Amino acid sequence: MFTFSGWAAVLSARGSLRGGLGQLRIVSDKSNRTIIQSAVPEAIFVSSDDYEEIKYAVSKSDALAIGPGLGCSSQVGCLLEMLCECGGSPPVLLDADGLNMATAGTGPRIKDWTFERNVLLTPHLGEMARLSSLSPEFIGSDRLVVTKEFAE
Structure with missing residues (x-):
C-alpha cells in the first residue's frame, strides 16, 4: 500500500487485514511512521524515500493498493514512475490520488499501468x-x- 496520509493508510490497512490479508507493507512518508505503526502494528513500514526497499517490497507482494492518502506531489509522481517500471509487478488496485495522478498527467497514465499487470480501478x-x-x-x-x- 502506498500512501502519504497516515490516517488514510491506517483505514485502508485495517480494512485489508480484516479482509484476510496475510502480510502487509505500507509505503508512506517517514513522518507517518509513528501513526501507522501505532495504529497497525501488524504492518511493515517502508519509507517512501527508500526506493530500493520499495522495489523489494513490490517484489514480495501479491498485490498493490495505490492511492488512498497518496497526495499529488512531484515526489509521488516519481514514485509512481518507478513502480510502473518495476518489471513483473503484481496486480494493482489504483484508487483515490493514484487515479488523480494518472488522470492529471503528473504520474504514469492508466495505459502505462497495464503493460505487465492487471489493474483494478475503483473510481x-x-x-x-x-x-x-x-x-x-x-x-x-x-x-x-x-x-x-x-x-x-
Whole structure:
C-alpha cells in the first residue's frame, strides 16, 4: 500500500487485514511512521524515500493498493514512475490520488499501468468523469454500461 496520509493508510490497512490479508507493507512518508505503526502494528513500514526497499517490497507482494492518502506531489509522481517500471509487478488496485495522478498527467497514465499487470480501478463518480471525459450525469444514467465500455 502506498500512501502519504497516515490516517488514510491506517483505514485502508485495517480494512485489508480484516479482509484476510496475510502480510502487509505500507509505503508512506517517514513522518507517518509513528501513526501507522501505532495504529497497525501488524504492518511493515517502508519509507517512501527508500526506493530500493520499495522495489523489494513490490517484489514480495501479491498485490498493490495505490492511492488512498497518496497526495499529488512531484515526489509521488516519481514514485509512481518507478513502480510502473518495476518489471513483473503484481496486480494493482489504483484508487483515490493514484487515479488523480494518472488522470492529471503528473504520474504514469492508466495505459502505462497495464503493460505487465492487471489493474483494478475503483473510481467514484467524479473520478470516473475525469478518467472518461464524460459528464457525471451521463455516467450516473447507466453506470454498468459506461463502466463496461470504458473497461474495453
